[in-house]
Amino acid sequence: MSYFLGRRLLLGLLSLVAATSIVFALSRAAGDPRLLFIKPGGYAMTKETYEAVGKKLGLDKPLPVQYLIWMGRVLKGDLGRTVIGELEVADLVRGRLGATIQLSVGAWFVATVIGVPLGVLSAVKRGSPFDYVGRFVAVMGQSLPSFWVGIMLILLFAVTLDWLPVAGRGPTGSSFPGNWKYFILPIFTLGFTSAAPYLRLTRSAMLDVMDSEFVKLARAKGVDSRTVIWKHGLRNALISPLTYSGLLLAGFLSGATVVETVFAWPGIGRLATDAVYNNDYPMMTGSVLIFAVLFVVASYILDVLYAVVDPRIRFVK
Numbered sequence: 001m002s003y004f005l006g007r008r009l010l011l012g013l014l015s016l017v018a019a020t021s022i023v024f025a026l027s028r029a030a031g032d033p034r035l036l037f038i039k040p041g042g043y044a045m046t047k048e049t050y051e052a053v054g055k056k057l058g059l060d061k062p063l064p065v066q067y068l069i070w071m072g073r074v075l076k077g078d079l080g081r082t083v084i085g086e087l088e089v090a091d092l093v094r095g096r097l098g099a100t101i102q103l104s105v106g107a108w109f110v111a112t113v114i115g116v117p118l119g120v121l122s123a124v125k126r127g128s129p130f131d132y133v134g135r136f137v138a139v140m141g142q143s144l145p146s147f148w149v150g151i152m153l154i155l156l157f158a159v160t161l162d163w164l165p166v167a168g169r170g171p172t173g174s175s176f177p178g179n180w181k182y183f184i185l186p187i188f189t190l191g192f193t194s195a196a197p198y199l200r201l202t203r204s205a206m207l208d209v210m211d212s213e214f215v216k217l218a219r220a221k222g223v224d225s226r227t228v229i230w231k232h233g234l235r236n237a238l239i240s241p242l243t244y245s246g247l248l249l250a251g252f253l254s255g256a257t258v259v260e261t262v263f264a265w266p267g268i269g270r271l272a273t274d275a276v277y278n279n280d281y282p283m284m285t286g287s288v289l290i291f292a293v294l295f296v297v298a299s300y301i302l303d304v305l306y307a308v309v310d311p312r313i314r315f316v317k
Contacts, residue, residue: 008303012296017071019292020285024067027281074289080282082275089286092271099169100267103186103260104252110191111248115198116241122199123206124229134199141196150189150262157185167264186263190256194248201244205237212236243302250298254291 054060058069073080079089114137122134158166170179209215210233218228257269268287275283 005300005303008300012300015296016289016292020071020289021067023288024070024281024285025063027279027284028063028066070285079286079289082283083280084278089282092283093268093286093290096266096268096271099265100253100260100269102183103190103256103265103267104249106183106187107190107194107252107256107259108245108249110187111194111198112245114191114195116202118195119199119202119241120206120229120234123203123210124233126207134203138196138199138203141193141199144193145258146189146193146256147258147262149193150185150259153185153189154262167262169266186259186265189262190252190259194252197244198241198248201240202237205240206233209233209237239306242305246298246302246305247295250294253294 118134122131157164170182260267260269272287
């Protein structure tokens with residue numbers, strides 16, 4: 001098992017290098033950041049100024065050298081400065097991280113609470129009205145775009161009923177739970193649309209387990225249904241939902257761009273989107289680095305949890 005985890009760690013580091021290098025190259029291919037300094041209305045940058053700006057931004061060196069310089073700074077904790085405003089990328093990300101964590105953890109909790117119990121109930125009560133309700137929720141969650149769900153919730157609860165605020169995270173200086181009303185719509189929108197795969201994976205895995213021989217044997221021995229379902233059934237069906245759970249949380253932490261845009265949520269997703277629009281390559285590469293680290297860490301933790309959840313799993317060379 002130690003060999004496997006060590007190999008996974010090495011592959012994760014290689015994935016980080018590959019992801020950041022690809023985005024680094026694409027950010028340069030998207031256009032010259034120096035053109036952002038040319039004002040509209042016919043103002044032309046002189047050759048001397050153009051070269052000076054390029055030297056300041058490190059664009060006068062070959063692309064591989066630029067990437068190595070950037071990686072060297074990253075290892076020291078320096079993600080660079082934005083092209084516009086020359087602000088520290090690390091400070092901007094740190095300032096948005098709290099909002100993203102709050103939204104991500106809340107949405108992950110909603111998705112888990114909706115998806116796992118409904119998936120178990122749908123599998124245990126197959127063919128019953130509970131099963132049809134569960135499958136209906138799964139189809140709706142997967143077919144409805146998150147931006148549409150968010151807009152409909154805004155129209156109903158914020159505009160028509162005036163129960164909840166339209167968007168934002170609350171007044172400046174306010175914090176949770178004082179501004180809890182601002183969390184309800186974005187968290188439910190993100191959680192509901194993400195609960196559908198949870199439900200389908202749990203239902204499918206539970207159906208396989210409940211039809212297995214050891215479950216039939218447990219029932220024949222007179223084990224009560226609650227123990228069969230939650231101890232013998234769900235534990236052996238957790239691998240697929242567990243995989244989705246870890247990657248889902250990492251994806252939320254990487255920034256739910258659509259939901260953050262609809263609800264004007266000041267998270268990392270909007271920060272990365274604005275960087276793409278502005279061709280702000282230090283912010284783009286810094287954001288991708290953070291996203292890749294989150295996914296690599298989540299995958300690594302999942303590999304460890306597999307052996308904890310299912311003792312039958314043994315990683316060998």
